[in-house]
Amino acid sequence: MVRYSAKAGVLSAIFMGLGQLYNRQVVKGILFLLAEILYIIFILPYNIESIRGLITLGDKPQEIVDGKIIQGDHSIFLMVFGIISVIVLLLFIVFYLLNIRDAIAVGKQREHGRVPAGFINSLKTASEKGFPYLFLSPAVILILFITVVPLIFGILIAFTNYSSPDHLPPRNLVDWVGFDNFINLFKLSTFSRTFFGVALWTVVWAVVSSVTAFFTGMFFAVLINSKGVAVKKFWRTIFILPWAMPGFISILIMRNMFNGQFGPINKYLQAIGLGAVPWLADKTWAKITCLLVNLWLAFPYYMAMISGVLTSISNELYEAASIEGANAVKQFTKITLPIVMYSTAPLLIMGIAHNFNNFNLIYLLTMGNPTNTSYSYAGHTDILLSWLYKLTLDQSQFHMASVVSIIIFVIVAVMSVINFSYTKSFREEDMVQ
Amino acid sequence: MSRKIIELKNLTKSYNGTKAVDNINLFIRENEFITLLGPSGCGKTTTLRMIGGFENPDSGDILFEGVRINDLPPYKRNINTIFQRYALFTHMNVYENIAFGLRIKKTPKDEMDRRIKKMLKLVELEGFEKRHVDSLSGGQQQRVAIARALVNEPKVLLLDEPLAALDLKLRKEMQIELMDMQKNVGITFIYVTHDQEEALTMSDTVVVMNNGVIQQVGSPVDIYNEPKNRFVADFIGESNILEGVMIEDYLVEFAGKKFKCVDKGFQHNEPVDVVIRPEDIDVTRREDGLLEGVVTSVVFKGVHYEMLVESNGFEYMIHSTDMQEVGSEVGLTFGPEDIHVMKREVTEIEKQG
Numbered sequence: 001m002v003r004y005s006a007k008a009g010v011l012s013a014i015f016m017g018l019g020q021l022y023n024r025q026v027v028k029g030i031l032f033l034l035a036e037i038l039y040i041i042f043i044l045p046y047n048i049e050s051i052r053g054l055i056t057l058g059d060k061p062q063e064i065v066d067g068k069i070i071q072g073d074h075s076i077f078l079m080v081f082g083i084i085s086v087i088v089l090l091l092f093i094v095f096y097l098l099n100i101r102d103a104i105a106v107g108k109q110r111e112h113g114r115v116p117a118g119f120i121n122s123l124k125t126a127s128e129k130g131f132p133y134l135f136l137s138p139a140v141i142l143i144l145f146i147t148v149v150p151l152i153f154g155i156l157i158a159f160t161n162y163s164s165p166d167h168l169p170p171r172n173l174v175d176w177v178g179f180d181n182f183i184n185l186f187k188l189s190t191f192s193r194t195f196f197g198v199a200l201w202t203v204v205w206a207v208v209s210s211v212t213a214f215f216t217g218m219f220f221a222v223l224i225n226s227k228g229v230a231v232k233k234f235w236r237t238i239f240i241l242p243w244a245m246p247g248f249i250s251i252l253i254m255r256n257m258f259n260g261q262f263g264p265i266n267k268y269l270q271a272i273g274l275g276a277v278p279w280l281a282d283k284t285w286a287k288i289t290c291l292l293v294n295l296w297l298a299f300p301y302y303m304a305m306i307s308g309v310l311t312s313i314s315n316e317l318y319e320a321a322s323i324e325g326a327n328a329v330k331q332f333t334k335i336t337l338p339i340v341m342y343s344t345a346p347l348l349i350m351g352i353a354h355n356f357n358n359f360n361l362i363y364l365l366t367m368g369n370p371t372n373t374s375y376s377y378a379g380h381t382d383i384l385l386s387w388l389y390k391l392t393l394d395q396s397q398f399h400m401a402s403v404v405s406i407i408i409f410v411i412v413a414v415m416s417v418i419n420f421s422y423t424k425s426f427r428e429e430d431m432v433q
Numbered sequence: 434m435s436r437k438i439i440e441l442k443n444l445t446k447s448y449n450g451t452k453a454v455d456n457i458n459l460f461i462r463e464n465e466f467i468t469l470l471g472p473s474g475c476g477k478t479t480t481l482r483m484i485g486g487f488e489n490p491d492s493g494d495i496l497f498e499g500v501r502i503n504d505l506p507p508y509k510r511n512i513n514t515i516f517q518r519y520a521l522f523t524h525m526n527v528y529e530n531i532a533f534g535l536r537i538k539k540t541p542k543d544e545m546d547r548r549i550k551k552m553l554k555l556v557e558l559e560g561f562e563k564r565h566v567d568s569l570s571g572g573q574q575q576r577v578a579i580a581r582a583l584v585n586e587p588k589v590l591l592l593d594e595p596l597a598a599l600d601l602k603l604r605k606e607m608q609i610e611l612m613d614m615q616k617n618v619g620i621t622f623i624y625v626t627h628d629q630e631e632a633l634t635m636s637d638t639v640v641v642m643n644n645g646v647i648q649q650v651g652s653p654v655d656i657y658n659e660p661k662n663r664f665v666a667d668f669i670g671e672s673n674i675l676e677g678v679m680i681e682d683y684l685v686e687f688a689g690k691k692f693k694c695v696d697k698g699f700q701h702n703e704p705v706d707v708v709i710r711p712e713d714i715d716v717t718r719r720e721d722g723l724l725e726g727v728v729t730s731v732v733f734k735g736v737h738y739e740m741l742v743e744s745n746g747f748e749y750m751i752h753s754t755d756m757q758e759v760g761s762e763v764g765l766t767f768g769p770e771d772i773h774v775m776k777r778e779v780t781e782i783e784k785q786g
Binding site: 314316317319320321322323324325326330334335338339342 | 485487506507508512513514516517518520521522523524533534537538581582585
């Protein structure tokens with residue numbers, strides 16, 4: 001038996017299309033051949049150049065000769081083009097491998113005595129089998145260049161010294177620094193003190209803000225759903241309003257209300273003879289204000305969710321419990337609470353993940369202030385994400401910002417995984433009928 | 434006769450102006466299996482819920498062993514309830530469900546274990562302690578509910594259509610089991626159902642209710658054989674109800690003829706309702722019958738044929754194991770003891786007319 005497949009495979013591996021030509025698929029072979037020739041002539045040189053740029057990040061700094069600026073290499077552009085080139089190269093390699101696989105497959109057909117399909121026919125089968133892929137590929141390519149490229153770019157920044165004032169293109173070049181930034185974040189006292197301080201507050205903030213909102217929501221839900229309350233719809237509508245308003249508007253209004261000098265809250269407090277409270281100026285009060293405002297904004301959401309769960313609990317359960325002698329408190333702790341927790345615990349954990357990154361509230365309310373002099377570029381109420389914002393947009397400390405964002409990503413990802421795999425309610429979500 | 438354990442005196446309850454229970458009087462004896470029977474909306478569940486303590490009567494008294502318990506909360510009544518959908522705590526296992534009340538009463542661990550073990554043995558669910566109630570079948574959930582109710586050793590158990598959610602076969606089995614259980618445990622069962630067959634099968638006493646009023650109280654046999662009025666006759670089983678006139682004691686006229694009967698105590702020429710059960714009518718040759726008629730329909734029902742025979746403008750329903758052809762002319766016979774004479778109910782429309 002003739003080993004068509006091996007020969008065709010080897011030929012295609014040597015140069016695209018040769019295997020196809022060997023298999024007597026002339027048109028296909030020529031097209032593949034042309035594809036590789038075009039790639040080598042037009043794209044490959046550019047690819048090699050860009051990938052070299054990605055590795056060196058430029059070696060010719062900007063110079064000023066006789067008062068004139070002579071442009072040097074722009075490290076960041078080189079990095080972006082380098083990443084794109086790597087992806088293009090990878091796509092070409094995938095295509096190359098497909099070409100080899102095709103040559104082998106057609107060779108196998110010939111070994112079994114079948115005549116390889118003509119060009120028109122193979123185009124037909126390709127369009128039938130490949131139809132879904134054909135229509136998926138534009139989206140995949142878009143995602144590659146719009147999502148994956150920036151993602152890789154953002155991660156790679158963490159391994160450079162891209163930052164103000166000494167490594168800011170186009171004036172200066174940026175260099176690869178390996179894991180230095182990660183080490184500095186923990187070892188360099190200015191950064192480590194800020195990182196751990198802000199991270200601690202972020203965790204406290206995320207947990208306390210979510211838990212207070214959750215249980216306040218539960219409190220109101222239970223209250224509204226209790227027997228004696230008339231016009232439940234009215235109360236539900238009233239309490240849902242803070243949530244229905246766009247968050248940033250509420251937050252900006254709150255910022256004015258809590259203003260230490262002109263805010264109506266302090267005016268009222270003074271009017272009834274109590275002193276003004278430094279709502280946003282004092283480091284402790286500012287944190288409490290953040291929690292209060294978040295409570296106001298977020299509890300209606302939990303109230304709505306928990307109301308839904310409560311109405312699904314059969315009244316017979318409470319009657320059955322009352323026969324057994326359970327008073328209102330026991331009925332709550334032994335029936336309402338466990339059933340509500342079963343079905344809403346994932347919401348609570350997602351809420352914590354959300355507040356972990358609740359940039360809007362912190363930045364619009366306090367901008368992270370009051371400033372903390374022992375922190376670098378962060379205030380007392382800054383959470384990791386708002387610190388990140390300041391590091392990049394205000395201070396151009398892109399290298400550290402990238403490190404912090406990678407750490408945030410890992411934390412939030414871990415929380416999500418825990419939520420999805422270990423929360424009992426996800427596995428027994430059909431428990432409440 | 435054992436003593437009365439529960440007495441209802443002039444009990445009335447309205448919802449939004451509609452009387453759900455209208456001035457009822459009833460006593461229930463110790464160790465009795467009593468069933469409140471009626472169509473939906475007849476007030477049977479409301480009555481049960483008032484006994485259980487989930488509803489307060491508008492007026493009237495509920496006595497438990499002679500003591501008024503109107504104002505006692507449910508858990509102080511020595512009465513327990515089995516709900517229609519069992520109301521099991523789905524977030525707990527079988528053991529915890531049964532232990533719920535004991536834990537609230539802070540029962541010592543070893544006593545709790547002993548009592549729960551005994552209950553699980555009673556309902557034949559030994560070894561199911563750690564099972565999640567969701568993983569149990571409908572019948573098993575029912576048993577857990579019973580165990581949870583009985584572990585408190587109540588004197589009276591209220592059951593609100595407890596078998597309604599089960600399929601026919603399981604329902605029949607559970608009927609027998611509930612009856613056995615009631616005999617074994619020796620406590621009073623107050624049972625609510627709309628299923629007349631279930632009521633007649635299980636009960637010592639049946640209370641037929643309609644529109645919030647008790648229509649008849651009696652043993653299943655009495656209720657079936659001697660319905661007091663048209664509603665009871667119609668609700669309990671199939672019946673032929675005809676309008677007639679009581680000429681004198683032991684003589685009633687209907688369908689244009691006079692018949693001997695076993696009823697007495699009516700006024701002369703008093704209008705009455707006459708009930709003849711479908712299985713009490715025999716089909717004979719035309720010339721041998723008391724009445725003549727034509728068969729208009731025959732349906733096979735498994736055990737018997739259900740035939741409609743038209744005679745003199747009235748359609749008689751007959752249950753018989755012998756089939757007649759549709760269209761054949763037949764005679765109908767029945768004995769004096771098959772004729773049940775009842776006082777005529779004056780309907781609202783007749784009252785106004």
